Amino acid sequence: MTQEQHFDVAAYALGVLDERDAARFEDHLIDCPACAIELESLLPVVDILSDVDADALVATEQSRRDGLVLKKMIGEVKRERRRANSRRLYSLAAAVVVFAMLSIGALFAGAQWLAPDQGSQPPAQRSSKVLDPLPVAEGGGGFGGTPLPGETFSTTDSRSGVSAAVGFEPKDWGTQVSFAVSNIKGPLTCRLVAVRTDGNAEVLSTWTVGDKGWGTPAQPEPLMLVAATALPRKDIAHVQVQSIDATGSTETLVRVP
Structure with missing residues (x-):
């Protein structure tokens, strides 16, 4: 994994990555719990941003040019968020499932290592404790x-x-x-x-x-x-x-x- 992939979380949450970069980030997401947690925390922010009244926000901008750019960006976020929302959620769910399976596997292996198989012990080797x-x-x-x-x-x-x-x-x-x-x-x-x-x-x-x-x-x-x-x-x-x-x-x- 690369440091750049860690910086793609916000872009992926906003849905502005192209198909190639989005697929690359999703592969990275499966192995990176930090990015999965950050992505989950950004989803509510993206939802709020998609509901912003662009016209009202532009009216408060001092520069008409900057306001038009902001309005265009918010409109693009709305469209891209709806298109990419399902994909992000599926990727996040897949990452959570993988982390859960790895955690359960580690706990199971640890339990097997810590707890000896007493059922296989002959009577002469029963524990006194x-x-x-x-x-x-x-x-x-x-x-x-x-x-x-x-x-x-x-x-x-x-x-x-x-x-x-x-x-x-x-x-x-x-x-x-x-x-x-x-x-x-x-x-x-x-x-x-x-x-x-x-x-x-x-x-x-x-x-x-x-x-x-x-x-x-x-x-x-x-x-x-x-x-x-x-x-x-x-x-x-x-x-x-x-x-x-x-x-x-x-x-x-x-x-x-």
């Missing part, structure tokens, strides 16, 4: 499908019939608790509670169960969620899935392990 992803719920998720991350346990409560699988994964910041719940019918409001070795309890997660339930004939897939706690794994005795009624009373549906 971030949450591990849940497996796809195939064959019941934690109930015969892909196991949950970490140390896993599963059980079915003989009274409620609710089944649960839990994976405990130690982290630098505490413990990731991944869990899958099946054969649970709604509507219900539920929560996951971690019971400490000292007998105290901590609520880790809450959710609702709709009419279809989870792990039921109406919705065969289990509910799979992830919770995080500052508790070290050694301080967690077990977890409970509890239901909560409108009065705040709770009922344990299943305990793991």
